[in-house]
Amino acid sequence: MHRLAFIVLVAAAFGLMLLGKADTVLISRVGTALTDALTPALEIMSKPAASVGAVMNNLRELAAIRAENARLREENQRLLHWQTMARRLDEENQRLRELSNMVPEPTPRSLTGRVVADTGGVFARSLLVTAGARHGARSGQVVVAAEGLVGRLTEVGARSSRVLLLTDINSRVPVVMEESRARAILVGTNHDRPDLAFLKSQSAVSPGDRIVTSGIAGAFPPGLPVGVVASVDDGHILVELFIEESRLELVRILDYGLNGIVANPSSEDMPP
Numbered sequence: 019m020h021r022l023a024f025i026v027l028v029a030a031a032f033g034l035m036l037l038g039k040a041d042t043v044l045i046s047r048v049g050t051a052l053t054d055a056l057t058p059a060l061e062i063m064s065k066p067a068a069s070v071g072a073v074m075n076n077l078r079e080l081a082a083i084r085a086e087n088a089r090l091r092e093e094n095q096r097l098l099h100w101q102t103m104a105r106r107l108d109e110e111n112q113r114l115r116e117l118s119n120m121v122p123e124p125t126p127r128s129l130t131g132r133v134v135a136d137t138g139g140v141f142a143r144s145l146l147v148t149a150g151a152r153h154g155a156r157s158g159q160v161v162v163a164a165e166g167l168v169g170r171l172t173e174v175g176a177r178s179s180r181v182l183l184l185t186d187i188n189s190r191v192p193v194v195m196e197e198s199r200a201r202a203i204l205v206g207t208n209h210d211r212p213d214l215a216f217l218k219s220q221s222a223v224s225p226g227d228r229i230v231t232s233g234i235a236g237a238f239p240p241g242l243p244v245g246v247v248a249s250v251d252d253g254h255i256l257v258e259l260f261i262e263e264s265r266l267e268l269v270r271i272l273d274y275g276l277n278g279i280v281a282n283p284s285s286e287d288m289p290p
Contacts, residue, residue, distance in 0.1 A: 129149055129155065141183075142187060143183040143186035143206065145269075150175045155174050157171050157174050159271050160272045167261070169186075179271070184204060185208065185211075185259070187205075192233070192234040201234065212257050223250055
């Protein structure tokens with residue numbers, strides 16, 4: 019019986035091989051029919067797996083949301099603490115100003131212009147804005163963005179003005195370290211990061227220190243945010259500016275009533 023069964027199986031396999039070689043269309047149809055017959059069963063079996071996967075994803079999302087909520091609660095507590103301290107310091111500062119009879123700083127007049135061109139002209143790093151003499155712009159006025167100081171006006175026409183950026187090699191801005199109060203000059207290098215020069219003590223400077231304008235020489239008002247120290251290497255202190263020149267669209271031109279380092283042209287020399 020075992021020998022007969024072996025012979026029968028060999029004959030059946032040989033017959034199937036001959037059948038497959040003889041009629042491939044029939045084999046393909048049989049395979050397609052089997053696939054169609056098994057597809058509903060496979061679909062039914064896949065639904066529980068998909069449901070389990072969706073449940074696992076929801077659990078992971080819930081865990082992530084719970085961790086995010088915990089982090090936000092801690093951050094909210096820190097912000098409330100700093101808000102309380104800021105209010106206390108503001109009240110104390112106001113009382114000290116009243117006691118010392120301090121003269122309040124002037125509120126600047128401002129106008130907003132749109133950046134329409136990024137062209138050098140005489141300068142390597144400058145911008146053209148849609149604000150001119152007829153709008154109240156004058157040479158030497160301060161130009162800022164939401165992030166911080168952009169530069170100053172150097173050429174003012176009737177309808178447009180040119181802004182000399184902090185990164186231009188002709189730019190010189192008196193600045194001060196916000197914490198150590200060490201004074202320096204921000205010097206443009208025609209690169210994205212200007213340099214700090216004429217700093218008396220470099221040991222007091224470290225990466226991450228904030229830099230603001232000092233107000234020395236009456237070119238810029240004090241306290242305007244400029245950037246942070248990016249690196250200190252071999253006597254060269256590079257500054258990462260708060261503003262990104264490539265993303266500037268709207269800028270504000272501020273008039274503090276200061277006599278800047280750029281002379282204002284007379285009305286007779288102003289183009290119509």
